[in-house]
Amino acid sequence: MDKTVESFKVALEGEICRWSGFARALRKEDREAFDELMDMCRSYASESGNATNPIVFEPMVMSILLGQQKKLRKLEHNLTVSNKPTEQLSQPS
Secondary structure (H helix, E strand, O other): OOHHHHHHHHHHHHHHHHOHHHHHHOOHHHHHHHHHHHHHHHHOHHHHHOOOOOOOHHHHHHHHHHHHHHHHHHHHHHHHHHHOOOOOOOOOO
């Protein structure tokens, strides 16, 4: 594995740990949402490691935004598909 990516993953986990007090103070539902956001950051850790930015928080935010955008696009697509009128399978005689 690329050393730069591995060091970003370590830095990312360190940043997530620094937010642990905040996370613990959240209500259960909000903490679950927070954990989902942190998982989004982890899922883009390799890509974030390729960013030329030394500030760990910025690729974290971009990862969250990207994950949220993907969810929005999927929901919009599902909504569009479900709102299309269905074609009649048989024609009236």
